[in-house]
Amino acid sequence: MSALRVHVAGIGLWSAELAGFAAFRAWLDGAPPAPPGARPTAAALSPNERRRAPESVLLAAEVAGQAVAMSGLDAAELACVFASAHGDQVITDYLCATLAQEPTALSPTRFHNSVHNAPVGYWTIATGCRAPSTAVCAGRTSFGAGLLEATAQALAGQQPVLLVAADGPGQGPLATMTGCATAFACALVLTPQPDAHTLATLHVRLEPGEASMPSEALMKGWPHDNASAAALPLLARLARAGGACRLPAAERLVLDVHTEPTA
């Protein structure tokens, strides 16, 4: 298979340590972490939506907003691929605990916020986006599988695509199963053709290979328990001089991604 080629026009990032891609780049250059507030700002949402939205929505909307602003594109026109290995674990824990104790007391709002596509739903409502939108997962390979889906949409549809990968911390009995105790989210705006905002070009090749979380030095101190953080090797190459990395995309498939920064 020849490599697929897509262009990165915007990048977003949020973790407990770093509030954006610029902070990530500074951190790579040796600056100390600059922890943002406990909750992401999610400026794309109206104050009302921000108040009502669960954490999973704020996290996704935060990085989506960062990436779209950098891309110079109109959020209303962007197809959306939102990936999350576990969805909103806090809500799942609430649902299961309430159902076990008093099922008829279930909150209708928390139920409709529990669907895996709640973040992308809130995002399309907030931005007036009627383009196709999807919510996906693939366990610990969710980022790679989401990147593949977003790349396929950008190239097959010749349309720009917003990719978001976001996972938050779990709680309750469920958290021991998911093992995810941290928040990490990132976003990429991918375009089929280069434009004035292009930051880098990705050459993506699908290859057989075992899915293992990236183990390079960069990952030290980062949340290994968070499937969305599997994007870090790619984000690091986007932040610096480019280069190759391998991202798990399915149990026996990896994406070999070569990042070529725009000169």
Place this chain on the structure above:
Amino acid sequence: MCHPIAPLAVSAYTASSALGLGLDAQLVALRAEEGALRPNDFSSAPLPCWIGRVEGVEAAPLPPALAAWECRNNRLAWLALAQDGFLARVRAAREHYGAARVAVLLGTSTASIGATEEGYRRLDADGRLPADLRREAIHTPHSLAAFVAAALALEGPCLTISTACSSSAKVFASAERLLRLGLADAALVGGVDTLCDSVLFGFNALELVSPSPCRPFDRDRDGISIGEAAGFALLERAEAAPRAPRLLGYGESSDAYHMSTPHPEGLGAAQAMQAALASAGLPPAQVDYVNLHGTASRKNDEVEASLLARLFPDGTRASSTKGYTGHTLGAAGILEAAFALLAIEHGLVPGNLGAATPDPVCGPHFAWRSEVRRVDVALSNSFGFGGNNACLAFARSPT
């Protein structure tokens, strides 16, 4: 996606629902206009409503080698895969193309959350999930696709799409893109959702569940009945199966309106249907049958009936089949895609079961009774929470 695509072959398909296991059971019930809703005997606490429950799931454990994946959702997946010779077709595709060239793209809304719910009902003295349910593989929304890929030894791209009630329709679109770009040579698509407390009590909390069997497009309809189902299809390039029915096109859109209420003029739904027609290269007059989303909620049916009248000439037939099976949520896309394919293969327009007094908003398109007639082109609508819409276009093989 508005330019015509190269049609794909639907080289095999199967579906199981409250109507029974496999395609014959579906066809017999649709022909006879016999639904399978029954009073709720599933939820862990009483809830007066009607459900579409698949018989026999409790008595059909997974084979010992797959025991780590044990849960109701994967059981129903395994039961459904075993129908209609489907497993053999998948194995043949794996041998022909190689395991890494067959994608697994499945839709589900709640996956195996029923097992997580059960774990929370049976926490041990330390507040942990009970030992028999301490299996990471089933407490994740990816449990279905991971199970199917592992059970069938498929090693291509593997993705769960979870966009509520459009989930297992959108997998067809993802598959078409992967095949077109050469990232796979075949795709196993479909979806499974099973009954669980989350959806029964959740939709009840939203006041969207009817106390009686659901009545899609009835003047007095008062909500949905929830069901469970599983369905799968094998997609390949058209030349690989010249006589198989075709996936002609698809449309996807977002309402950008509300998390749990459809857009009042159906803007997003119309956009998905028009995109499906455009990608199929079809004028509306060529559509013989539309399987409607038709949930029996007040709002959906009103919006969808108006849309039908606006977009299609009187000759197009239409019906909802949710009166037979209930709303099977994340499995509705594949189940109703299978009904659209059955309509084409067997010349049957399923009657819109449950509507005793049609809503006056319904035009002449509605097949209130099942009709025997040739169907060359059929659409299937699936609209989900969060304003997530999909429409699929299928056709008879041209040869």
